[in-house]
Structure formats: structure tokens, C-alpha cells
Amino acid sequence: MSKGPEPAPSPSLIAGARSTGAGAPNFTCGLDATLKVIAGKWKPLILYFLLQGPNRYGTLKRAIRDVSDKVLIQQLKELEADGILLRTDYKEVPPRVDYMLTPLGYSLAQALEPLCSWGTENIAEVQRIFAERDGWRRKSA
Amino acid sequence: MSKGPEPAPSPSLIAGARSTGAGAPNFTCGLDATLKVIAGKWKPLILYFLLQGPNRYGTLKRAIRDVSDKVLIQQLKELEADGILLRTDYKEVPPRVDYMLTPLGYSLAQALEPLCSWGTENIAEVQRIFAERDGWRRKSA
DNA sequence: ACAAGTATGCACCTTTAGGTAAGTATCAAA
DNA sequence: TTTGATACTTACCTAAAGGTGCATACTTGT
Numbered sequence: 432m433s434k435g436p437e438p439a440p441s442p443s444l445i446a447g448a449r450s451t452g453a454g455a456p457n458f459t460c461g462l463d464a465t466l467k468v469i470a471g472k473w474k475p476l477i478l479y480f481l482l483q484g485p486n487r488y489g490t491l492k493r494a495i496r497d498v499s500d501k502v503l504i505q506q507l508k509e510l511e512a513d514g515i516l517l518r519t520d521y522k523e524v525p526p527r528v529d530y531m532l533t534p535l536g537y538s539l540a541q542a543l544e545p546l547c548s549w550g551t552e553n554i555a556e557v558q559r560i561f562a563e564r565d566g567w568r569r570k571s572a
Numbered sequence: 573m574s575k576g577p578e579p580a581p582s583p584s585l586i587a588g589a590r591s592t593g594a595g596a597p598n599f600t601c602g603l604d605a606t607l608k609v610i611a612g613k614w615k616p617l618i619l620y621f622l623l624q625g626p627n628r629y630g631t632l633k634r635a636i637r638d639v640s641d642k643v644l645i646q647q648l649k650e651l652e653a654d655g656i657l658l659r660t661d662y663k664e665v666p667p668r669v670d671y672m673l674t675p676l677g678y679s680l681a682q683a684l685e686p687l688c689s690w691g692t693e694n695i696a697e698v699q700r701i702f703a704e705r706d707g708w709r710r711k712s713a
Numbered sequence: 714a715c716a717a718g719t720a721t722g723c724a725c726c727t728t729t730a731g732g733t734a735a736g737t738a739t740c741a742a743a
Numbered sequence: 744t745t746t747g748a749t750a751c752t753t754a755c756c757t758a759a760a761g762g763t764g765c766a767t768a769c770t771t772g773t
Contacts, residue, residue, distance in 0.1 A: 458691065458695070458698075459617075459637065460620070460688060460691070460692070461687070461688040461689060461690065461691025461692030461693070461695065462616060462617065462620050462684060462687055462688040462691055463617065463691065464691035464692075464694075464695060464698040465687040465688065465690050465691035465698070466616055466617075466687070466691075467698075467702065468691075468698060468701065469687075471760085471761095472760075472761070475603060475607055476601075476603065476604065476607075479601070479603050487719090487720090488719080488720055488721085489718085489719070489720080492720095498761095499761070499762050499763075500720085500721075500722095501721095501722085501723085501761075501762070501763085502760080502761055502762075504720080504721060504722085505760095505761090512704070512705075513701045513705075514697065514701065520720090523719090524719090524768095524769060524770060524771095525718065525719045525720085525768095525769065525770055525771080526718095526719045526720040526721075526768090526769085527719075527720085528719090528720060528721090535694065535697060538690060538693075538694070539690055539694075541686070542686035542687050542689070542690040543603060543686075543687070544686070545682070545683035545684075545685070545686050546602070546603055546606040546607070546610075546683050546684070546687075547601060547602040547603040547606065548602060548683070549602065549606050549679060549680055549683040550599065550601070550602025550603055550604065550605035550606035550607075550609075551601075551602030551605075552602070552679075553605075553676065553679070553680075554599065554602065554605060556655065556676060557599070557605040557606075557608075557609060560609065560654045560655065561608065563653070564653075564654075612730085612731095613730075613731070628749090628750090629749080629750055629751080630748085630749070630750075633750095639731095640731075640732055640733075641750085641751070641752090642731080642732075642733085642751095642752080642753085643730080643731055643732075645750080645751060645752085646730095646731090661750090664749090665739060665740060665749090666739065666740060666741080666748065666749045666750085667738090667739085667748095667749045667750040667751075668749075668750085669749090669750060669751090
């Protein structure tokens with residue numbers, strides 16, 4: 432059995448395997464690495480949306496519906512710190528800031544396209560999947 | 573700011589990962605849909621690993637290191653229920669079961685390849701990212 | 714004067730995905 | 744007969760991701 436005394440740090444949307452706990456992250460494969468970078472409920476959506484070009488905070492907020500300010504800001508900051516996107520503060524009077532992909536971020540966002548296509552092409556199946564999930568996977572009131 | 577109880581049927585480009593709460597999940601973007609299917613700490617890894625062909629439970633368990641039995645089984649079951657993979661129980665004496673991708677699952681797994689490549693190609697950056705994260709983004713003991 | 718929009722910060726709280734450590738049934742090898 | 748491997752199951756618990764709501768500093772519209 433797995434006995435790892437690990438803290439277990441990611442009850443998130445997506446996450447990859449963990450490294451031994453410290454030191455050099457040893458990824459099993461590239462996927463593992465990528466997953467950790469885009470781990471966060473809205474990150475993939477943010478990246479994909481930014482493929483359209485730079486966007487102001489407010490625009491993102493409205494585009495990525497249901498996201499809270501706290502989390503959106505938080506994930507944007509992480510992506511920025513990770514070199515995935517660039518924040519530009521125009522130092523203007525009513526705050527004006529925008530976010531755009533860095534080259535690294537751009538390539539990452541592009542790598543998401545197949546997932547997007549898959550979802551689009553199989554939208555029917557996916558709808559079915561969630562119809563069922565909401566159907567019989569419901570017990571707690 | 574986000575108000576909450578509002579169904580808000582507005583025409584945004586990207587939908588939030590959460591449907592309005594009930595009824596047909598209305599995805600605007602395929603990515604949104606796909607993300608929900610592969611949401612789970614080990615699902616992408618499972619899918620990607622199964623691209624190699626059918627595998628027994630034990631093999632997966634050993635391959636996807638650090639995953640616990642509970643979660644591995646759980647995610648396998650979900651993927652199976654979602655029509656992403658197929659479970660075969662050989663009804664043998666010492667249990668023997670294996671999992672393989674369905675055509676749907678196969679296409680999904682393939683859509684993960686770019687992410688895998690991205691991770692591999694940018695492994696250096698990613699290592700740096702996590703080195704930094706573990707560096708100064710650490711405070712709790 | 715006052716509400717509203719702008720991009721955030723922060724304290725507090727809930728939710729839940731995921732981890733741990735048990736146990737099950739059966740057979741083979743030591 | 745005790746151990747180990749197989750593929751799970753279940754009860755219980757934790758950590759942290761994400762949500763809520765309030766606050767800020769400044770300006771424009773009414």
C-alpha cells in the first residue's frame with residue numbers, strides 16, 4: 432500500500448503526481464509537469480481565453496463566468512509568477528490592468544486546443560455523461 | 573461581487589465550469605466540457621498511460637505512483653461510467669481485471685499528447701517554476 | 714453628494730477531493 | 744499455516760482549494 436507521509440496538497444480540478452516531497456520535482460512524464468502548471472479550477476479557461484489577445488481583468492472576470500474575484504486574481508498571479516502570462520498595470524486612475532500570454536504561455540494555451548476540440552466534437556457524449564452523473568449520482572440532500 | 577443565485581443566461585464566450593445548478597450542462601466551450609471529464613487528480617495520467625494498451629489494475633497502480641487504492645479505483649470507475657474506458661473482469665480466481673480505452677477514451681487520451689509534449693519541451697522552465705514555488709511560497713510548517 | 718465601475722486585499726468559512734488504514738475472498742508459494 | 748498477491752470496499756479524517764463578503768482609493772456619471 433502507499434504509505435507516503437505526504438501532505439497531499441491538491442484537491443483540485445486537475446493535478447499531477449507529486450514529487451517525493453522536496454527537492455527537484457521529478458516528473459514521470461511531461462504530462463505530469465504540465466498538469467501541475469495548469470492545476471487550478473480556472474487556469475485552463477483563462478489561458479484559452481487569452482489566446483484571443485490581451486484582456487483586462489474585468490473582461491476576464493466576465494468571460495470566465497462564476498469565478499470569484501479572489502480566485503481569479505489568485506490564479507492570475509500564479510500564472511504570472513510562473514511566467515505563463517504577463518500583467519501590465521497602466522497605473523491609471525481608475526485602475527487599468529491587462530493580462531496577456533507570454534510566449535511560454537502561448538504555447539501552453541495552444542496545447543489546450545485539442546482538448547477544446549475534443550469537447551466540441553464529443554459534446555453530445557459529454558452532455559450525456561453529465562446528465563447521468565446528475566441523475567443517479569445524487570443522494571445527499 | 574458574484575451574486576450567486578442568479579441563473580444568468582448570458583451569452584458569454586466561455587462558460588464557468590459549473591452549470592447553473594441543475595438541468596442540461598450548458599458548455600460554451602469544448603474545453604469547459606473536457607475539463608470536467610478529466611477532472612480528477614490522476615485521470616489524465618491514467619488515460620495517458622492506457623494509450624499503451626490494456627493494463628491490469630495492479631500495473632496501473634504501480635505505474636501511477638503515489639496514488640492510493642481508493643482514489644485509483646474511484647477514478648477508474650468514473651472513467652468507466654463515463655464511457656472513457658472499459659473494465660474487463662476475467663472472473664478468475666486471484667482477481668484479474670484490466671482496463672482499456674474505449675474509442676472515445678482513446679481520442680481523449682490523444683488530445684492530451686500536446687500537453688505532454690509541452691511539458692517535455694519546457695521541462696526546464698517547469699522545473700524552475702516549481703523550484704521557485706517550493707522556494708519562497710512556503711510558510712506553513 | 715452619492716452610486717457605480719475599476720483592480721485588488723483579506724479574514725473567514727465551507728466543501729470535498731484525496732489520503733490512511735483498516736478489512737474481504739481466494740489461491741499459491743514458503 | 745503464515746505470508747503474499749490479487750482487486751477491491753468502507754469508515755474516518757485532513758488539508759487546502761475555492762467561495763463570500765467587506766474594504767480600499769480614485770474618478771466619472773447623474
